[in-house]
Amino acid sequence: MAYKLIGKNFTPPDIEAKVTGAATYAEDFRADGMAHVKFYGSPMPHGRVNNIDLSEAEKVPGFLTALLPDEVKQPESPVGQAILSDEAVYFGQPILAIAAETEQAAADAVAAVRVDMELLPFVTNPLESLQPDGPNALNGINVAGQGIDFQELKWSGRDFALAGEETLPLGTPALEWSFGDIEAGFANAAVIVEESFVHASNAHHAMEPRSAAAYWEGGKCHVWGSTQSTAFAQPGLANLIGISPSELVFVSEFCGGGFGGKATTYPLMALPALVSRKLNGRPCLLRVSRNEEYNNGYARAGFQGWAKLGFNNEGRMLAADIYVVQDLGSTSGFPDFNNVGSSAIIVFQPEAIRFRATPVLTNTVPKGAQRGPGENQAANMLEPLLDKAARELGIDRLALRLANAPGGGVGAKYGPDQGPVTSAYLREALEKGAEAFNWEERSKQSGVRNGSKVRGYGIGQAYHTAGSNGFDGLLRITPDGILHVHTGVGNLGTFSYASTSRIAAEVLGYDWDRVVLEYGGTTRHLPWNLGQFGSNTNFTMTRTNYVAAMDAAQKLKEIAAATLGGNAEDYELKEERVVKTGDESVGMSFAEAAQKAIETGGRYDGHELPEDINPMTVASASAIAGTGLIGVAKDNLPKEGTVPALAAAFVEVDVDVETGKVDILDYHCVADCGTVIHPMGLAAQVRGGAVMGFGLATSERHVYDPQYGRPNAQSLYQAKPKTYLDIPTQMGWSAVDLPDSQNPLGMKGIGEPLEGAASSALITAISDALGGHLFNRTPVVTDMILNAAEGRPQSHKPLATNTV
């Protein structure tokens, strides 16, 4: 089908403000008499506050007020995250906040506070906590996680002794599931690979730290926050502040990067609002520093793991046995562990699998979702093992992947219960990518040495779920004929708030320049939308905009029939007019129909609303009722199965075996994201995701000093995201561009696998240049490459964490 807008490039409405500096982020909030807030972060990884002495702080000129832990809502669960806490469970955790006339005065006052703390036992290495007498990160608790009761879990000395130093001990897991007969699978396997590995944790390091501003006026709390999501973040933030959602006015027009770390709301966002309340509503700004962002801005979870994979002669995976120990951080964190297992199933479609996991609490920064949480670590940990199997079987590495990758659309299996998927074209992505990259010919250069440089080639694959359902769409056509699409999606930087809104314009046949997007704050009357995370936006919010547009289309036809005669079915939409099929002279413009809708009232102009929409949508639609023709509906479209986003990537590198430096020479990625909505936007995500993946693969990592529990990679130069100098000159991309079966226009998301495909491709390419050497540790840093090239042992123990 030929579309007017879908598949075409466009200029997102907010992009000009980004290049002129007019875009306002949370820290750009300014108000007369604005006070500045700073917080005191715990100087130790685990400690109890015995006393807080504010006497010196209060003497600092400009001191206004202090907010203490007992003045804020505390989490109900011991593994929850507090806004301010008198038992700090990680270094830098906010204990108290101070407001002052200037930022300097606030900082001075914080420095003058005397906090008497008692150090408690702490742990930074999950395996250490599982030792028979190992320390617990929380009092009496060391294991938690989604679907797992928080508990103290220790493995036996025998578990550790049997495993030795090089293998993950396979003690009692907190979670286990399986399907198929893995014993039979291994018995029939031609090749079995078995490895233990470590994946480091790493910081999100969004360029904009999580600053926030707030004030109270007219009984309402106004917050400017930095978040990936607008509608979805609102109820949670209201709850943290302790008010009802209707009492919160929330602005999040721009977000300076989130990557999962600002998925919805988070405790620090509530802090200025709570301080402001103490100051009778005076505007307060909390500027979060880079350091504070590192300490409180979440992180990707690390893993210690083990896998045993069995393949037949053709490279088909007959059995997989996977065990991961997740570094959960100091709260219940994010269930990355689940995603390791589920991505292994969808990407490899094994005939049998057993998956075990133990998520362990550590006194490190709370872990949040980071782009492909679990799935991307799985790619980095498992893809190199596929290469090893291919080498041992003597088959091409691409052939082995093709033997397992799901393709052909529907039919692939997902999850331990082997449920259906809505579409999967990973095989097609591999084929398309291999052709564009010329894999067959080029990979023959693998291992060719030129001076100190050795050529290597790698393939990576990654997955993430890519869509949800059940949210609402809301739009209106005003009597000037303009279409207003109200979208509660956040503005993360993918421009998908705009591209998904184009679906409504497409359905109604609008010219894009006659469409206004209402987004960025609750004052824009937003429908209840899912947040902008989990690669879901394209699937979820094209559906909500589709159902709202279909509702509007039906109402337009009904109005035309009521005004001009006949039945609604006799009418169609054409060039922003609703006209009689076969006789276009009978019809009315959308502008006229909108006016008629207001006159008719009832469901046409939002005075009567569907019963199944969310209260937030009800409130928003009621606020705009009577201003035009309202299209509003809940997404009740069928959705059966999991929506998978998949990507395959190819990398060419030169590895300098004398310096350990890796030059990425060429890159090509193919996305399976259903029908492409916005090609340039997709290109930006493919390339940006790859840059992030290159960092994940070779440089970014958390380092906690095990002696003191202090983080040692707090700055950008220490945490090492990639720069202009690290990217390849060629970054090609394409999309399979085959529609998803359960989205009315065939769309599904893609953001996250774009990173994991790139990172795992780079790791396998480095490995390839070194003759198939397996590092079993991510990131693969320069020292490790040098040690491998020179045949030296690595400087860390196989399962050590926090290595540099």
Added chain:
Amino acid sequence: MTKYGPYDPTLDYAPGPAPTRKGGGVETPSWKPLHMSRRNFLRGVVCSGVVIGGSAYLFSTTTPARSDTRAVERLVRLTVNGRTHSIEVPPNETLAHTIRYRLGLTGTKIGCNQGECGACTVLAGDTTIYSCSTLTHRVREVDITTVEGIAGPDGALHPVQQAFIDEIAPQCGFCTPGQVVTAVALLKKNPKPTIEEARLAMSGNLCRCGAYDHYLRGIMKAAERV
């Protein structure tokens, strides 16, 4: 025994001397705080079950030490985007702070406040500087241009800005003001850069969204148009 200097909050950590163990084995290299001299002191105390006060951690607070230069504000004449302002600024205030908080020009971003990211880049004359790491009093003689001063007086976008839009270069947009300023400075000095020259010139501007390729495409496109 290693001597450590007084604690300096701006020098958080430095690699410690590689510790050796009895028997010659090398311990995993780890960084140590400058002010801590007995690595195992604390661990020993914790393991023996003795509760200690937090004072051992006092020096490792997460907030910078209290400023001792609460110096008096001094009048400074500062020219930003062609307008001269007379403002009171203390001698220890950074230019980023002055333009964002005193002049209300919030286009310039603070990504790190420590010279690592380039989000705060402005022009001093024709030279790019990190405004977070420049004292306002140091630039009172120089014309400063921020991202708000890049477009023409009539609001016409600079070719770099237009090309960044055309190439969908910004993602989250937080690094974009710095990228724009650095790219404009590059094209002033070198109107026809090669992609390698552009890459090098831009390398002081981090982008966590990884939009480097699109910014570079934008610069090459702008160079064709200038």
